[in-house]
Amino acid sequence: MRAALRRLPSAAGARRRLLSTGPLIKSPPLVYIRGEEMTKYCMDLILEKWVEPRLDTSAWEFYDLSCVARDDSEDRVLHDAVAAGARIGAIFKEPTVTPTEVQKKKLGLRKSWGSPNGAMRRGWNGITISRDTIHIEGMELGYKRPVLFERHAVGGEYGAGFAHVGAGTVRTVFHPEGGGAEVLIDERGLTDADNAVVTYHNPLDNVPDLARHFFSRCLEAEVVPYVVTKKTVFKWQEGFWAAMKKVFDAEFKAKYTAAGLLDGVGGELPHLISDAATMQIIRWTDGGFGMAAHNYDGDMLTDEVAQVHRSPGFITSNLIGKAADGSLIKEFEASHGTVADMWEAHLRGEETSLNPLGMAEALIGAIDHAADLAGGDKAITEYTVALRQAIHTLMVSGRGTRDLCGPSGLTTEQFVDAVAGELDMAFAARTAAAAARAETIAPLMEAPIVPVDDKLVDEEALKALFEELDSDGNGSIDFGELKRGLRRLGVAPRSLSKLIEAGEAPRPSV
Numbered sequence: 001m002r003a004a005l006r007r008l009p010s011a012a013g014a015r016r017r018l019l020s021t022g023p024l025i026k027s028p029p030l031v032y033i034r035g036e037e038m039t040k041y042c043m044d045l046i047l048e049k050w051v052e053p054r055l056d057t058s059a060w061e062f063y064d065l066s067c068v069a070r071d072d073s074e075d076r077v078l079h080d081a082v083a084a085g086a087r088i089g090a091i092f093k094e095p096t097v098t099p100t101e102v103q104k105k106k107l108g109l110r111k112s113w114g115s116p117n118g119a120m121r122r123g124w125n126g127i128t129i130s131r132d133t134i135h136i137e138g139m140e141l142g143y144k145r146p147v148l149f150e151r152h153a154v155g156g157e158y159g160a161g162f163a164h165v166g167a168g169t170v171r172t173v174f175h176p177e178g179g180g181a182e183v184l185i186d187e188r189g190l191t192d193a194d195n196a197v198v199t200y201h202n203p204l205d206n207v208p209d210l211a212r213h214f215f216s217r218c219l220e221a222e223v224v225p226y227v228v229t230k231k232t233v234f235k236w237q238e239g240f241w242a243a244m245k246k247v248f249d250a251e252f253k254a255k256y257t258a259a260g261l262l263d264g265v266g267g268e269l270p271h272l273i274s275d276a277a278t279m280q281i282i283r284w285t286d287g288g289f290g291m292a293a294h295n296y297d298g299d300m301l302t303d304e305v306a307q308v309h310r311s312p313g314f315i316t317s318n319l320i321g322k323a324a325d326g327s328l329i330k331e332f333e334a335s336h337g338t339v340a341d342m343w344e345a346h347l348r349g350e351e352t353s354l355n356p357l358g359m360a361e362a363l364i365g366a367i368d369h370a371a372d373l374a375g376g377d378k379a380i381t382e383y384t385v386a387l388r389q390a391i392h393t394l395m396v397s398g399r400g401t402r403d404l405c406g407p408s409g410l411t412t413e414q415f416v417d418a419v420a421g422e423l424d425m426a427f428a429a430r431t432a433a434a435a436a437r438a439e440t441i442a443p444l445m446e447a448p449i450v451p452v453d454d455k456l457v458d459e460e461a462l463k464a465l466f467e468e469l470d471s472d473g474n475g476s477i478d479f480g481e482l483k484r485g486l487r488r489l490g491v492a493p494r495s496l497s498k499l500i501e502a503g504e505a506p507r508p509s510v
Contacts, residue, residue: 024056025383028374030366031084035094036066037338038346042354042412043094046363049420054383054427055367061088065116067099071109078116082123089323090370091124091331092363095338117319118159124321124329126153128210130217131302131335133287134314134361138396139404142309145287146221149305150214151298152240153319155202158295162198165190170197202294204239206322210292211247213320218290219252224261226270228277228293228301240294245269274301281305302335311403312336313358318365327373332365334358346412353402354412360391382430390422 034040051057063081070077085091098115099107120126129151133143167190174183190197218225227244231237248256248269256262262269272280274297281291281304293301306312312335321329335358342352364384371380395404399418402409410418469477469485477485486492 025054025377025379027055027057027059027367027380028370028377029059029061029088029090030057030370031081031088031091032060032062033081033091033093033096034062034064034066035096035338037095037097037340038343038352038354039095039334039336039338039359040066041343041346042356042416043359043363045413045416046356046360049416050387050423051363053420054423065093065096067097067103067107067109067113070113071107071111075113078119081116082119085120085329085331086123086321086323088370089327089329089373090366091329092366093331093333094359095334095336097338097340120319120331121153121321124319124331125206125323126319126321127206128213128292128320129153129298130213130316130318130320131298131305132316133305133309134316134357136392136395138392141314142307143285143287146223147287147305147309148214148217148221148223148290149298149302150210150290150292151302152202152207152210152293152295153321154206154295155200156295157198157200160198160200162196165195165197166193167191172199202236202240204243207240207243208247209322211244212251214244214290214292215248215252215256219255219259219261221290222259222261223288223290224265224270225256225290225292226272226277228272228274228291228297230274230297231271232273237294241271244292277301278304282308306335313355313403315358316361316365317358318362328369330365330369332362332369334362352412353409353415355401355403356412356416357391357395360387364388386423386426387419390419390426393422394418 034043061084063077063084065078065081096116097103099109099112101112103109104112131149131151133141133147135141135143135146169187169189171187172185174185176183215225225248227241229237229241231241253262253269257267272291274293277291277293277297278301281301285308291301292298302315303312306315309315315335317333317335319331319333321331323329339354342354346352364387367380368384371377394400394410394415398405398408399415400409401412401415409415466477467473469481471481471484483492
């Protein structure tokens, strides 16, 4: 079977496209990974009503990572999705299910397929998982200012080998690749009759890349960066801190000092013991900080950040990898799961009210990154800005989902429809404004051009005029200066709609 399946447009989606204003915006290639349960149901609505009426997604590649699709393809669909992500570099992922034994039997699966995350991190050379707070102007959440987090995407307990053993001796020995002397890492005697012996490691080669990504983001957001470890007790964590500090001191310290971001932390890159970080996350509700930590610590601490900031639905989750050419591979997803309890309620025919903010932010991020990889596209940026604004406007105005507005909040379907309506109005207004501008400018563009012989130009008078328009004396004329100058000369274009409102121009006949 083919792993990548194009999503056929629905009749409703086709109708919305006919009603949409203007041609579809061509989207660059993007890998779209489909999941299941309530989040898949909601994203299907979003594709139909927010995306298809505005974007041409023919360059997108769709991969179904539902349990049944993975089982049917012997997990080939996962390998194909990972390969596509490495090739394209921009990925959106719906929440997926890692089946339990109960789900395996319920769905008739041949095996309980593991989480796809490990394969994705390996295939995309995963460096970090960025989990940041989402903020909506006019809405109070947990943190007042952004909180940025980097979770080292590899190593730690998640890939541990283990065994249950009895009394005896455990020796951990390293054998260098290509030969050389063995290194005895640890040897200990076990006296208990039942022991869990665990072995894992933390790769450090990509920590400098994580550091550059983290410190660049914190500097841009103007927040204070903290490196979090338990290196006082877990001595093996010293390497993570040392690599982070080396990059910071060499490449970022001067910039942070100039920005004043180290004034309150002694002028140096601050380190936090993980125990202290758990307390500060609760206390520092003004926000304005970033943290970088090992894989497991980052997982736990970002869950805490999510709880302070209302819920996981208000936290982003982006896997950052690195392609062979040095460009960033970015996978965007919501930090929450498939919302199984709401899915069961939906199957029973009950009303649901799923807040899609986390998934919408992930989709916007993936679309924007795809556009960046393609060299940038103003039309794509206008679309994603309008989409985010439509979502935020509804939430702040009391027309959000029930987690925000209580019982009077909109259902899942109502909220998706309401956002689609806001988008329709935003694009209709933009089209009308563009038409009005064109109508105003047209007479000026059509006016006859009177050529002036260059020999007859008064250079001194022209220079004096330029200097008068260049009010700040910087040698160039910006928009504000041009506007003021044209108004003084009496040749500034005037708004036809405003002339009609002021009674200075007749209304057009219908």
